Amino acid sequence: MNNWIDIATLDDIPPRGARVVKTRLGCVAIFRTADDKVFALDDACPHKKGPLSEGITHGNAVTCPLHNWVIDLETGMAQGADTGRVKTYEIRIENDRILLDGTRLVDRSLHCADGAA
Amino acid sequence: MSQKLVVIGAGMASGRMLEELLALDEGAYDITLFGAEPRGNYNRIMLSPVLSGEKTYAEIVTHDADWYAANGVTCRFGEAVVRIDRKTKRVISAGGVTEYDKLVIATGSASFFVPVQGNNLPGVIGFRDLDDVEAMLEAADKPHSRAVIIGGGLLGLEAAAALNEQGMQVTVLHLMGHLMERQLDPAAGQLLQKELESRGIKVICRAHTNAILGHGRVEAVLLEDQSMHPADLVVMAAGIRPETRLGIDAGLHTERGIVVDDQMQTSDPDILALGECVEHDGTVYGLVAPLFDMAKVLARTLINQAAAFKAPEVSTKLKVTGVDLFSVGDFGDEHEEIVFRDPGLGVYKRITLKNDRIVGLVMYGDTSDSTWFFDKLKSAEDISDIRGSLIYGSAAVGADPLEAVAAMPDSTEVCGCNGVCKGTIVAAIGGGATDLAALKTMTKASASCGNCTGLVEQVLASTLGDDFVVPARAGICGCSDLTHEDIRQIIKSQKLKTIPAVMQEAGWKTPCGCHVCRPALNYYMIAEWPLEYADDLQSRLVNERNHANIQKDGTYSVVPRMWGGMTTPSELRAIADAAEKYNVPTIHVTGGQRIDLLGVQRDDLPAMWADLNTAGLVSGHAYSKGLRTVKTCVGSKHCRFGTQDSSGLGIKLEKILWGSWTPHKVKLAVSGCPRNCAEATCKDVGVICVDSGYEVSVAGAAGMEVKQTEALAKVTTEKEVIDLTVAFIQLYRENAAYLDRPYKWVAKVGMEWVRDRVLEDEAERLALCDRFEISQTVYRKDPWVEQAKPEYCLNKWAALADLTLEAAE
Ligand code: SRM
Ligand SMILES: Cc1cc2nc3c(=O)[nH]c(=O)nc-3n(C[C@H](O)[C@H](O)[C@H](O)COP(=O)(O)OP(=O)(O)OC[C@H]3O[C@@H](n4cnc5c(N)ncnc54)[C@H](O)[C@@H]3O)c2cc1C
Ligand code: SF4
Ligand code: FES
Numbered sequence: 001m002n003n004w005i006d007i008a009t010l011d012d013i014p015p016r017g018a019r020v021v022k023t024r025l026g027c028v029a030i031f032r033t034a035d036d037k038v039f040a041l042d043d044a045c046p047h048k049k050g051p052l053s054e055g056i057t058h059g060n061a062v063t064c065p066l067h068n069w070v071i072d073l074e075t076g077m078a079q080g081a082d083t084g085r086v087k088t089y090e091i092r093i094e095n096d097r098i099l100l101d102g103t104r105l106v107d108r109s110l111h112c113a114d115g116a117a
Numbered sequence: 118m119s120q121k122l123v124v125i126g127a128g129m130a131s132g133r134m135l136e137e138l139l140a141l142d143e144g145a146y147d148i149t150l151f152g153a154e155p156r157g158n159y160n161r162i163m164l165s166p167v168l169s170g171e172k173t174y175a176e177i178v179t180h181d182a183d184w185y186a187a188n189g190v191t192c193r194f195g196e197a198v199v200r201i202d203r204k205t206k207r208v209i210s211a212g213g214v215t216e217y218d219k220l221v222i223a224t225g226s227a228s229f230f231v232p233v234q235g236n237n238l239p240g241v242i243g244f245r246d247l248d249d250v251e252a253m254l255e256a257a258d259k260p261h262s263r264a265v266i267i268g269g270g271l272l273g274l275e276a277a278a279a280l281n282e283q284g285m286q287v288t289v290l291h292l293m294g295h296l297m298e299r300q301l302d303p304a305a306g307q308l309l310q311k312e313l314e315s316r317g318i319k320v321i322c323r324a325h326t327n328a329i330l331g332h333g334r335v336e337a338v339l340l341e342d343q344s345m346h347p348a349d350l351v352v353m354a355a356g357i358r359p360e361t362r363l364g365i366d367a368g369l370h371t372e373r374g375i376v377v378d379d380q381m382q383t384s385d386p387d388i389l390a391l392g393e394c395v396e397h398d399g400t401v402y403g404l405v406a407p408l409f410d411m412a413k414v415l416a417r418t419l420i421n422q423a424a425a426f427k428a429p430e431v432s433t434k435l436k437v438t439g440v441d442l443f444s445v446g447d448f449g450d451e452h453e454e455i456v457f458r459d460p461g462l463g464v465y466k467r468i469t470l471k472n473d474r475i476v477g478l479v480m481y482g483d484t485s486d487s488t489w490f491f492d493k494l495k496s497a498e499d500i501s502d503i504r505g506s507l508i509y510g511s512a513a514v515g516a517d518p519l520e521a522v523a524a525m526p527d528s529t530e531v532c533g534c535n536g537v538c539k540g541t542i543v544a545a546i547g548g549g550a551t552d553l554a555a556l557k558t559m560t561k562a563s564a565s566c567g568n569c570t571g572l573v574e575q576v577l578a579s580t581l582g583d584d585f586v587v588p589a590r591a592g593i594c595g596c597s598d599l600t601h602e603d604i605r606q607i608i609k610s611q612k613l614k615t616i617p618a619v620m621q622e623a624g625w626k627t628p629c630g631c632h633v634c635r636p637a638l639n640y641y642m643i644a645e646w647p648l649e650y651a652d653d654l655q656s657r658l659v660n661e662r663n664h665a666n667i668q669k670d671g672t673y674s675v676v677p678r679m680w681g682g683m684t685t686p687s688e689l690r691a692i693a694d695a696a697e698k699y700n701v702p703t704i705h706v707t708g709g710q711r712i713d714l715l716g717v718q719r720d721d722l723p724a725m726w727a728d729l730n731t732a733g734l735v736s737g738h739a740y741s742k743g744l745r746t747v748k749t750c751v752g753s754k755h756c757r758f759g760t761q762d763s764s765g766l767g768i769k770l771e772k773i774l775w776g777s778w779t780p781h782k783v784k785l786a787v788s789g790c791p792r793n794c795a796e797a798t799c800k801d802v803g804v805i806c807v808d809s810g811y812e813v814s815v816a817g818a819a820g821m822e823v824k825q826t827e828a829l830a831k832v833t834t835e836k837e838v839i840d841l842t843v844a845f846i847q848l849y850r851e852n853a854a855y856l857d858r859p860y861k862w863v864a865k866v867g868m869e870w871v872r873d874r875v876l877e878d879e880a881e882r883l884a885l886c887d888r889f890e891i892s893q894t895v896y897r898k899d900p901w902v903e904q905a906k907p908e909y910c911l912n913k914w915a916a917l918a919d920l921t922l923e924a925a926e
Contacts, residue, residue: 007918014913016629016655022919030917034629051671054659056632063632065659065667070632105920 002090003102010036010096018053018062023105028089029053030098031073033060038091038098039073046071046084119147122419123208123217125198125363127152129161130392130408131223132180137416139188145420148190149215151208153224154246155195157185161246162405165436168250169279171602173867201367203385219419222375222383222390224360226403230353231267235329241351244276256350257283258880264288265338265348267326269296271435273354274313278437280352281318282610288346289313290324290338292355300433300444304458305465305481312440312463316610321346359394359401374401379425381415391415397426404431406533413536430495432533434484438606443487446477446494457508466508473501486510488572492529523579531572535561539576546580553577594633596625601854605641614646616653632658637855640742643778644850647892660740664900665722673722674715676739677729678775681749681767681787682710691732699725709746709784711737723910726901735775735899742856743778744785747771748796752789752806759789761806766835767795770804770842776897777889780853780862783846798826801859802842811838815845815871816863824860827868830876844875844885851888 013019013032020027020043027043029052037060043053050066060073070079076086090101124131127150135148152158158180166172185192193212200209207214228243230236242252256262257280264280266273269291281287289296295306296313310320325341329351338346364375370384374396381389391411393403402408407429417424432445447469457466462482468490469477475494480487489511493500500507527540537560545559556562556573563570577585592598599607604623613619616638620630630638635656642650654662665673677692696704696714703715717725726736738745747770750756752763767787774785786797787804797803799819803826805812810833817826830841845859848871853862863871874881903909 005918005920007920012912012917014655019917022916022921024921027916048669049671051667054663054667056635056658057655058629058631058635059627066669068632102920 004092004099005102006097007100008098010038010093010098013038013098016057018055018057020053021100027051027053028100028105030091030100031057031062033057033073037073038093040089040091040100041071041073041076041086044086045069046078046086047082052086119144120218121216122146122148122219122221123215124148124150124221124223125208126223126225126360126392126394127154127156127158127192127194128223128225128392129158129179129405130225130412131221132158133409134221134223134391134412134415135180135188135190137412138419141416141422142420143188146219148188149217150185150190150192150194151196151198151210151215152192152194153197154248156247157181157192157194159247162436164244164247164250165275165279167247168253168276169282169438171438171606173870174247175867175869198363201363201388203367203388206387218387220388221415221419222364222388222394223392224363224394226357226359226393228353229356229358231326231355233326233328235331235335236353238329238331238335238351239333240331240335240349241329241353243353244272245357253280253350253352254283257285258878259349260284260884261286262349263347264350264352265290265346266352266354267338268354268356269293269320269322270299270354270356271297271433272357273352274309275436276352276354277313277318278316278440280350281316282438282606285350286317286319288319288321288348290326290340290346291320291322292324294322296320296322297435297444300479301442301481302467302479304456304467305442305444305479308463308465308481309435309440309442317612357393357403359396361394364390364394372396372399379414379427380418381411381426382418389415389418398428400428402431404433406431406536409536429536432487432491438603439610441480441482441484443480443484443491444478445491446475455504455508468508470500473499473504475500488529488531492525495530496526496528531576532560532562537562542573542576543580546577551577551581551585593637594631596620596627596630596634597623599623601637604638605645605852605854608641608645614642614649616642616656630656636661640778640780640855643896644780644892647895661742663719663722664726664736664738664740664904665717666740668715670716672716672718674713674739675717675722675725675729676707676711676713676737677734678737678771679711680771681747681764683749683764683768684711688732688734691729691734694732695725695728698728707739709737709739710748711739711746713739720915723905723914727905730899730901730905736901738775741778742781743776743783744771744774745782746784747774748784748786748800750787750789750794752787756789758792759806760808761789761811763787763789763795763804763806766804766806766811766838769835770839773839773843773893774846776899777846777850777893778896779846779850780855781858783849783859785842799823800826802826802845804838804842809833811835813838813841816860816868818858818860820858822860827863829872840882840886841875843889844882845871847885847889848874850892851885 007021015032016034018029018031020029028040029043031039043051045052045064047069050064052062052064054065055062061070063070069082071086072079076088078084089104092099160177160179163172163177167174196210196212198208198210207216228245242249263286266277266289269289277287277289295303296309313320327341328339330337330339335348335351338348359374361371361375364371370376374394375383375390377383377390377395377397381391383390392408411426414424414426435442453470455468464482467479468475474497478490525539529539531537531539541560542562545556550556550559563573593601607623611622613622619638636658639653639656659667665675667673692712699717699721701714705713707713747767749764749767753759753761783801785802786795786800788795788797789806797805799817803814812831813829814826815829818824849859
């Protein structure tokens with residue numbers, strides 16, 4: 001079951017850019033591509049937790065601002081020779097509003113809490 | 118005693134001939150070399166890139182003073198031979214008489230001036246030597262100046278493209294129905310014309326010149342249809358005429374050129390000739406490849422070795438950046454032909470066939486397979502088996518480029534200019550030449566026009582296998598194979614004013630670039646179109662988008678500007694207050710004479726900026742590819758050795774330069790005396806004050822490399838220092854590749870080139886300063902002001918939503 005949370009309109013995010021949503025366990029980065037696709041990923045690079053929302057978005061990928069790992073926005077997978085994966089969240093666009101799936105955020109809280117333990 | 122050899126003309130043919138001769142037998146002759154130009158041998162075909170600014174003269178010199186000295190060649194440059202006295206075997210020149218045992222005439226050719234009224238007016242010049250290039254550049258320097266090129270052949274079009282690049286308004290007047298009619302068919306000629314027109318060059322075909330008009334200097338060209346074409350410069354590129362006067366006067370058998378036999382001997386057995394001034398078997402040549410063959414033969418004849426010159430098949434390429442064009446052989450209509458067009462891509466290919474053999478080839482827009490085709494033409498290979506896919510090139514016929522190179526017979530010519538075959542290159546590789554530079558020295562392959570560099574590298578790769586990696590010289594990044602320099606050129610010449618336009622025109626392979634090319638393109642746009650282009654924050658790396666340096670933990674550092682390294686109690690108090698208010702964990706005094714507040718939370722940045730702004734502090738751009746710091750010492754205000762007000766000058770410079778974006782960061786320093794406490798001699802621009810004025814030097818480095826600055830000029834006023842500095846930085850902004858520091862860029866273009874523009878040429882210096890100031894009307898501002906505004910914080914900076922409560926259920 002999804003729990004869709006209305007977070008913003010599409011125009012709140014610049015094309016080829018990102019902004020964040022704050023959660024109790026750190027930020028989720030919401031990306032908008034040049035062709036208006038929207039993706040949500042943890043705002044922490046699998047390498048050394050660089051803030052992906054501050055990277056350069058190109059195609060369906062983002063380059064981390066700290067050491068230039070390239071992360072695929074659809075899968076959260078690091079590209080090329082690098083390995084690692086960022087958690088992704090489901091997004092729905094309705095009438096230009098961006099909806100984020102809250103269920104997964106809860107899962108994540110639990111999951112991250114486990115991971116941190 | 119060795120015999121006396123006198124050579125007339127220090128051009129491309131004689132230079133090569135002397136090399137061949139010295140390699141065969143260095144002691145055979147006492148050599149005297151006469152040259153009418155006041156300089157030695159250079160690579161004349163590279164005058165076009167010199168004219169466009171892509172190369173400097175120093176880069177195209179083929180033989181320098183050391184070489185002549187080392188080889189015992191007596192040089193008489195700047196001294197034309199006026200007469201040959203065959204009876205007494207002497208040549209006569211301004212310096213007197215010189216005796217010879219053997220004489221070589223290599224006088225080349227001269228530009229043909231169409232015989233119309235006014236063709237001798239000042240401002241009407243040919244395109245033949247460095248003096249012509251310099252005269253053209255001088256004309257191009259005047260703002261809004263106009264050039265008319267008479268002749269739309271190879272030479273005329275290279276001049277047109279280069280002068281257009283130099284900012285002139287260019288018109289090409291061509292007599293025939295389409296451009297380069299000797300090498301191109303009408304379809305390819307049209308494509309070429311379209312391309313040139315899209316760069317802003319005006320092309321008029323079937324243009325019959327009637328007269329050249331002007332009072333004391335050229336002002337316009339009048340055509341037979343009575344149309345007038347205003348001109349500050351007229352370039353005669355309507356053809357060349359072999360320079361045969363000496364031969365005719367001496368009674369040598371001369372037709373269109375001085376007639377030579379297969380051994381390069383004239384009708385006088387003691388006089389030989391080669392180059393564009395000769396006629397062999399009814400043909401006069403105008404490209405270097407056959408001349409180099411002549412050089413080989415003539416050198417052997419001189420030492421009585423048997424050799425014979427055979428007329429080669431010659432191909433043509435146009436050296437205009439961004440135009441790919443190749444043509445060879447016969448493309449008359451009487452043969453069968455295969456044509457391929459892709460108007461979308463602007464590609465056109467045409468193969469002419471006779472008895473299942475390729476006899477002619479025209480390629481426009483995509484010349485990648487030209488060697489593959491040319492080879493089949495020269496070897497007269499029967500292509501009936503592959504005819505169906507022939508036009509699609511080597512790939513379609515199932516050959517991968519490296520395999521194709523590996524499969525090439527040793528007799529395949531790789532370097533057209535120097536007639537170097539694959540076998541020669543492979544042998545040299547076997548002999549220890551395992552990189553391009555070594556191959557150039559040993560074989561001359563790729564040493565002239567450089568068009569075959571890629572192919573030579575492929576031969577290296579296919580011969581050495583894994584031991585050689587073809588250098589990734591080309592691409593800016595994976596999104597495009599074009600170099601930074603190519604891209605800047607395309608932006609300028611095609612007037613591209615948005616990043617998507619560049620990607621479209623330059624054929625980007627990705628939809629919207631990547632983190633490597635986008636910041637570069639964004640910079641090129643800002644530098645080229647300061648008033649029109651809107652900075653694209655999404656193409657900025659994080660530091661330049663957030664105007665602070667990101668740290669490893671995602672916090673930021675903030676560095677306010679301290680002009681010239683000077684500060685005041687109230688500034689220090691404001692910095693201390695901000696540090697306390699925003700819980701700054703670390704404060705560091707930087708190597709750039711200012712204070713760094715490290716470990717600031719992203720959310721606190723706008724408020725902190727607002728506070729610092731209120732106290733009169735602005736961003737120090739410690740994060741930017743832009744002006745960083747101007748370090749100073751206290752100078753004459755306090756120091757007992759100070760000669761000038763070094764800190765005052767530093768502050769002035771910083772106030773002029775701050776906020777400007779540059780290809781990489783730029784740092785300055787001003788020291789009050791030669792003790793140089795501000796370390797000015799390792800900066801991008803350094804000023805050392807002395808009693809009599811200021812010593813300005815540039816292109817130093819003290820980061821990953823350490824390099825002392827090179828002197829630019831010694832001047833007497835602050836104003837001159839400022840103008841020189843601004844002009845240098847603007848030249849750098851307009852020309853360097855993104856992420857090249859000034860010292861790297863100067864190493865590429867040469868200090869001489871920089872000095873010519875910034876120092877020697879006052880008009881250019883002032884124009885550079887003007888262009889810098891235009892850009893600064895937009896960029897000399899504090900970026901923090903904008904980002905500290907409440908609406909910016911709310912709509913662009915803050916989190917989209919705060920779900921800290923929701924997600925906790
Ligand atoms: C803060 C400072 C060190 C300090 O605490 O003293 C510093 C800090 C950094 N330097 Fe530096 N450099 C600092 C003076 C220098 C100097 C000395 C100078 O400017 O007089 C040099 C050598 C001179 C030169 O630039 O050639 C210097 C040569 C470099 C280089 C090598 C540049 C090169 O072309 O070789 C880099 C790397 C780069 O830019 O690509 C670099 C990069 C960096 C970066 C930006 C690395 C990064 O990307 O995070 C550091 C940012 C730290 C931060 O978050 O604030 N820094 N850096 C100095 C700031 C000066 C200022 O007030 O703006
Ligand atoms: C701008 C330009 C671009 C070109 N591009 C290409 C190209 O891409 N590919 C190609 O194959 N070819 C190209 N060419 C043609 C090529 O440069 C010539 O074919 C070649 O330089 C001819 O060599 P040469 O030695 O016969 O004559 P030159 O190189 O012209 O040398 C002759 C020299 O003799 C001197 N001289 C003349 N008379 C006297 C005298 N009485 N006493 C003393 N010295 C004298 C002249 O001043 C000159 O320096 C280009 C030419 C130009 C001008
Ligand atoms: S450089 Fe000269 S003026 Fe400056 S502090 Fe040193 S001694 Fe004094
Ligand atoms: S933290 Fe993202 S690449 Fe290093």
